[in-house]
Amino acid sequence: MPVFYRAAPWLALALTLVASPALSASGPPPGFVLTDNPGLGFTSPDGATRLEQYMKDSDDLFGVKWQVWARRGDQMTELKPEQGYGAGFRFTNDSQWLVRMQKTGSGEQDLFLYHLENGVFVSATKKKSLSDLAWAYFYGRSETKHFAKLDFHITANLLEGTENAYQELGMNWPNNRYLVIGLGGEYDKHPRNTVMKGLGGWRCRYDLQTGKFDVPAIFAKENAAALKWEVKRE
Structure with missing residues (x-):
């Protein structure tokens, strides 16, 4: 029994090291190949971080896997989660700060947010993903809490402009x-007289310092229209 208690701190340390993103493996596992698509490579504005995307192919379309790795000098860290498609990225x-714009299916997209801590993006x-938090905020507002749940082409987009x-x-x-x-x-x-009906680009703002959402007054008019979005049949 005494031996068990002396070993426990070492076990805790080992578990901590395994969980630490800074001490991830030095690269993707076997079978993952760096994509040669130049549109899937991204570099931070300061030039210190290079994002590399690796794909593991499969005969089954749903078996294809993608991993994203951040390279800083000789260190590589995986930006989880692993997904079924390549992704777009924007740095502040x-x-x-880094936002991952992750395709999840035809016409569908999630957002993931990472922050640089001790030289590693975590x-x-x-x-929860950033998009999950945004949707929770949307459905938690007084004017939208009774908005019927969407079930098709559900997407969260990061508007261009983070750099300025x-x-x-x-x-x-x-x-x-x-x-x-x-x-x-x-x-x-949807009604037979419409081609499409749903939510058409409702906007909110996320504060990177506080981790909270809000809706600036300037978005009010467009957001009201977004709640009534539909495309009528001609």
């Missing part, structure tokens, strides 16, 4: 502080 201008939202604090949207926000997210989706079943 200070290279401290998940900034822990147990969304100046093209007419904003005067601090640099490297906010993300603008657009939510959309459709209903599989």
Whole structure:
């Protein structure tokens, strides 16, 4: 029994090291090949981080796997989770934050947020994806909590503008502080006189410092229209 208690701290340390993203394996496992698609390689504004995407092919389309690895010098860290498609990425201008725009199916997309900590990009939202948090915020608001659940082409998009604090949207926000997210989706079943019906690009803002969402007043008009989005048959 005494031996067990002396060994426990070493076991705890070993588990900590295994879980630490900074001490991940030095690269992808066997079978994963670096994609030669130049559109799937990304470099941080400061040039210190290079994102590499590796694919493991399969005869079964649903068996294809993709991993993303962040290379900083001679260190490589996997940006989880592993997915079935390649992804797009955007850094904030200070290279401290990274958003993954992850295709999950035809016309569907999730968002994942990472933060640079001790030289390693780690998940900034822990147990849930950034898109899951955005959808929870959407359905938790008074004007949207009774909005019928979408079931088709559900997507969360990161609007362009992270590199200049969304100046093209007419904003005067601090640099490297906010993300603008657009939510959309459709209903599989809709009235016969419509081609598509659902949510058409409802926007919210995510504060990287506080981890909270809000809706700036400037989005109000477009968001009201987004809640009534539909395409009528001609």
